[in-house]
Amino acid sequence: MSDNSLRLVWVYPDLLSTYGDQGNALVVERRARQRGLDVQRLDVRSDQPIPTSGDIYLIGGGEDRPQRLAAERLLRDGGLNRAVSNGAIVFSVCAGYQILGHEFINDQDKQQQGLGLLDVVSTRGEAERCVGDVLADIDPQLNLPPLTGFENHQGVTHLGPTARPFAKVRFGNGNGVGDGFEGAWQETVFGTYMHGPVMARNPHIADLLLKLALDVNALPPADDRWYEALRQERIAAATATS
Amino acid sequence: MAGNTEPLSPRAKLAVTAGRAAAAVSRAAGRGSGSVIGGRVALKLDPDLLARLARHLDVVLVSATNGKTTTTRLIAEALRAGGPVVSNALGANMPAGITSALAGGSDAKFGVIEVDEKYLAGVARDVTPKAIALLNLSRDQLDRAAETRMLAEHWREGLSGSKALIIANADDPLIVWAASSSANVVWVAAGQEWKDDAWSCPSCGGVMQRPDDDWFCGECGFRRPTPSWALSGDYVLDPHGSAWPIKLQLPGRANKANATTSAAVAAAFGVPPQVALERMYSVQAVAGRYDVVSYMERELRLLLAKNPAGWLETFSLIDPPPTPVIMSVNARGADGTDTSWLWDVDYTRLAGHPLFVLGDRKLDLAVRLEVAGLDFEVCDNLDQAVQMAPPGRIEVIANYTAFQDLRRHVGN
Numbered sequence: 001m002s003d004n005s006l007r008l009v010w011v012y013p014d015l016l017s018t019y020g021d022q023g024n025a026l027v028v029e030r031r032a033r034q035r036g037l038d039v040q041r042l043d044v045r046s047d048q049p050i051p052t053s054g055d056i057y058l059i060g061g062g063e064d065r066p067q068r069l070a071a072e073r074l075l076r077d078g079g080l081n082r083a084v085s086n087g088a089i090v091f092s093v094c095a096g097y098q099i100l101g102h103e104f105i106n107d108q109d110k111q112q113q114g115l116g117l118l119d120v121v122s123t124r125g126e127a128e129r130c131v132g133d134v135l136a137d138i139d140p141q142l143n144l145p146p147l148t149g150f151e152n153h154q155g156v157t158h159l160g161p162t163a164r165p166f167a168k169v170r171f172g173n174g175n176g177v178g179d180g181f182e183g184a185w186q187e188t189v190f191g192t193y194m195h196g197p198v199m200a201r202n203p204h205i206a207d208l209l210l211k212l213a214l215d216v217n218a219l220p221p222a223d224d225r226w227y228e229a230l231r232q233e234r235i236a237a238a239t240a241t242s
Numbered sequence: 243m244a245g246n247t248e249p250l251s252p253r254a255k256l257a258v259t260a261g262r263a264a265a266a267v268s269r270a271a272g273r274g275s276g277s278v279i280g281g282r283v284a285l286k287l288d289p290d291l292l293a294r295l296a297r298h299l300d301v302v303l304v305s306a307t308n309g310k311t312t313t314t315r316l317i318a319e320a321l322r323a324g325g326p327v328v329s330n331a332l333g334a335n336m337p338a339g340i341t342s343a344l345a346g347g348s349d350a351k352f353g354v355i356e357v358d359e360k361y362l363a364g365v366a367r368d369v370t371p372k373a374i375a376l377l378n379l380s381r382d383q384l385d386r387a388a389e390t391r392m393l394a395e396h397w398r399e400g401l402s403g404s405k406a407l408i409i410a411n412a413d414d415p416l417i418v419w420a421a422s423s424s425a426n427v428v429w430v431a432a433g434q435e436w437k438d439d440a441w442s443c444p445s446c447g448g449v450m451q452r453p454d455d456d457w458f459c460g461e462c463g464f465r466r467p468t469p470s471w472a473l474s475g476d477y478v479l480d481p482h483g484s485a486w487p488i489k490l491q492l493p494g495r496a497n498k499a500n501a502t503t504s505a506a507v508a509a510a511f512g513v514p515p516q517v518a519l520e521r522m523y524s525v526q527a528v529a530g531r532y533d534v535v536s537y538m539e540r541e542l543r544l545l546l547a548k549n550p551a552g553w554l555e556t557f558s559l560i561d562p563p564p565t566p567v568i569m570s571v572n573a574r575g576a577d578g579t580d581t582s583w584l585w586d587v588d589y590t591r592l593a594g595h596p597l598f599v600l601g602d603r604k605l606d607l608a609v610r611l612e613v614a615g616l617d618f619e620v621c622d623n624l625d626q627a628v629q630m631a632p633p634g635r636i637e638v639i640a641n642y643t644a645f646q647d648l649r650r651h652v653g654n
């Protein structure tokens with residue numbers, strides 16, 4: 001944290017905000033404020049430079065062409081990579097997750113270079129689009145309750161040796177490779193295919209990002225009543241449909 | 243008289259009759275209006291039937307993400323000033339439903355046809371319309387992966403060879419992109435409150451600049467065309483600069499926009515704006531939308547909002563606080579099963595309203611409202627919500643299948 005306020009950067013909402021991605025920013029912001037933190041939220045459009053002094057960066061999902069445009073502009077800008085080397089935290093979803101890897105397949109069916117912040121490579125799945133509720137167990141190192149989310153993607157993401165799987169699915173597809181893994185993380189950079197938005201169903205992930213940003217092991221409790229009710233319902237739904 | 247100058251072929255006649263019989267069976271079996279089933283049977287027997295049925299009509303097609311059913315009704319009322327109209331007024335807007343509706347109007351002069359966005363290009367090819375009205379495009383049913391810009395591109399390609407007069411919203415960049423490949427376009431400044439699907443230029447991908455009501459791409463020069471018709475407050479401005487008052491029973495800015503487009507369409511069919519707008523007053527509820535019903539000795543106004551743009555327009559027409567608001571959200575097939583869109587809607591606009599939440603996905607909405615910092619009650623059903631609501635007319639907002647559930651529940 002730079003001064004006394006948490007700097008929350010939402011990257012390229014003009015391109016990557018197709019699947020309610022603002023939700024992740026709203027949940028992180030709300031839960032930070034509930035813990036008495038001052039929050040400065042910066043929504044950075046793709047014709048603006050990415051600030052390098054943010055604490056938490058969020059990148060959302062989008063369609064194929066905006067995904068390519070976002071990758072091109074982020075590479076040209078370079079700010080996000082500099083922020084990560086300064087220790088910033090990045091949480092990415094779907095198209096944003098693919099952009100953080102080494103490469104993905106763009107709207108012109110070509111391999112497109114990503115930011116290389118995650119040791120992953122994405123391709124396009126041959127099978128049907130993965131759509132539906134997911135239930136997964138998050139990497140025990142992160143010490144979080146089960147992950148519930150909604151997936152809606154065609155992409156397949158392969159992990160390299162440096163990236164750890166974010167979660168292992170009990171129900172659903174996740175990365176789509178067939179090994180049951182969902183998402184990836186290394187150091188302070190996270191990626192997932194989970195919509196929902198994911199923080200709305202997993203407020204503990206928002207708390208994890210806050211703890212990393214504040215460098216603390218615990219946060220004061222927040223009112224989790226409605227999140228908890230939603231979690232139970234969606235976990236039951238994922239279990240029932242599978 | 244544009245009636246049946248050219249008789250239908252025996253095969254087409256058989257198809258229409260078979261379709262009617264199937265529709266009657268469907269109705270008798272209690273499966274709705276039967277129009278879709280009838281049309282499907284008829285189209286199977288004669289795939290060219292739609293083209294043949296439309297040949298005798300002056301046709302206008304209406305398509306959009308939001309407002310197409312209402313606008314179809316408004317245009318149909320306006321054109322009745324010039325002759326009999328056949329229309330798929332019940333919103334059966336895919337080829338089978340359209341065929342069925344047209345089969346029922348052999349004496350009509352005008353065909354006013356609502357078309358599902360995905361079928362517009364195909365139907366436009368089949369029925370060679372005189373005009374096509376394009377209102378708006380925005381995100382809808384996220385799980386279908388029907389990308390909004392791709393849809394605009396599909397329209398653009400499909401309409402580029404059409405001889406139809408395109409009547410299009412100049413305030414929606416995606417609509418302008420779709421329409422501007424056509425030779426004959428009448429631009430209407432109809433407004434579009436929702437902007438989040440058109441921040442990048444549909445032509446070159448540049449970032450769109452949107453000062454006030456204007457918009458343009460700083461990189462390629464794609465920009466808002468100069469409109470010849472405009473919605474201005476409660477008036478329609480026609481191409482001569484005359485202002486005509488809009489008199490509607492339907493509420494909200496979006497319906498004034500629909501009336502403006504409808505007046506421009508009517509003018510293209512020879513009905514002057516004053517006549518058209520006066521006739522539009524007779525349109526009340528459209529397929530139950532905006533209907534005020536009496537239930538448990540309370541007044542409920544039923545409002546349909548299927549997607550973020552629709553919710554935004556709905557918030558701008560509800561009565562001010564402390565009017566109670568009941569919201570019901572489902573995520574069944576017809577709604578799209580991905581509920582992420584709830585986070586695109588700015589619910590803070592409901593601050594001050596007592597809020598009651600129900601529907602299959604009431605907990606998704608509860609979390610959404612909690613994060614927006616609003617007070618709300620989660621209810622098991624409509625009756626409970628109505629009982630808890632403080633006095634006054636209640637606004638009830640629901641997405642697609644939730645709306646159908648509510649209508650059935652209140653016996654509307």
Ligand SMILES: [Zn+2]
Binds near residue numbers: 448459460
């Ligand atoms: Zn451009």
